[in-house]
Amino acid sequence: MCFVDRKPDLLRVRTQSQPFSTTSNGPHPEYEPGKYRKHQVTESIPALFNNAQIQDVDGIRPQGLPNLVVGLVLEQLPIMSHVQLAALDCGEVVTTNYDSLFEAAVNANRDESSRITVLPFEQKKPFDQWILKMHGDLEHDGDLILSRSDFVGYASTFGPVGAIVQAIMLTKHLLVVGTSLTDDNFLRLAYEVTNYLRTNAPDRQLVAANPLGTVLDLEKNPVKESLWEGTFDVVGVSNSTNTNESARDLSIMLDFIAMHAAEESHLLDQRYDTLLTQPGEKDAAAHALSLAREIEPLASAEDDPRSGWRRLHTLLRDLGAPARSA
Secondary structure (H helix, E strand, O other): OEEEOOOHHHHOOOOOOOOOOOOOOOOOOOOOOOOOOOOOOOOOHHHHHHHHHHHHHOOOOOOOHHHHHHHHOOOOOOOHHHHHHHHOOOOEEEEOOOOOHHHHHHHOOOOHHHOOEEEOOOOOOOOOOEEEEOOOOOOOOOOOOOOHHHHHOHHHHOHHHHHHHHHHHHHOOEEEEOOOOOOHHHHHHHHHHHHHHHHHOOOHHHHHHOOOEEEEEEEOOHHHHHHOOOOEEEEEEEOOOOHHHHHHHHHHHHHHHHHHHOOOOOOOOHHHHHHOOOOOHHHHHHHHHHHHHHHHHHHHOOOOOOOHHHHHHHHHHHOOOOOOOO
8 A cells, every 4th residue: 555745846936937847757658648737827836825824824715725736737747756656556545645647657558447546536446446635636626635724624524534544554554655744634643543553452562563654765864763663664765865866766766666566467568578488478478368359348348347257358457468459
């Protein structure tokens, strides 16, 4: 299970003469740009947020603030880190981000029927991968969690979302990427789960030895590691104090994790047929591809994802067969 939180680019100060630019890694080479709302923001973003906080103190939600955030998301493309996180193929993903860049990376090589489900805005389908947007989503109608009052009232307004996150904490091991562990809502949810386990578990030492998840941090920080001991394992991925070098080390770490997490999804992908070196492998792959094309009409005719033909076709696709026959 992944928790993704990548906000730096969202809050970057930008004017018409200072367009958005991705990192040097660039987008995934096979990604086809989706449709993103495009606006121009010509004011100082820190000043706007400071004004918003002042208004929020008086109990007035700054109505224009969500539009300003929408304006910061231009026609962005997923960068390498989005693609690497997508490659982990986590069944459940939680994020505090408002953009849809992770979803775009996941959906880049999928057809419409297998796209990742965005909760709580879309209907969850059985066995489908999903992402939970804790703080809202720019591509769907609904409130964005932006102002101080939004955070204070989160538990009462977005209680079911928090319950899902806590259920995941109780039943999964989280991989937390790109967060400074300062989000009030996430920290409150984690504290409540940890406190519940320590209060009710018969073996408290066992609870302390099994944290809720692992946090990948840019730099090694003994103080942070000690602070979160027993709740999260904080792992600094870089010895460098240079942010760019640390970000590169994080990218290497994600690539390493993806390598070990990846299943053999290349067996029927003809782009990787040179990796089939064992006797009979290429012939077997050719027969499997032929079977995938043969059963595709049968699978498409079934509405129930649990039906035999749908499950068989899905398995063959997971092993690299094309989504649709050529």
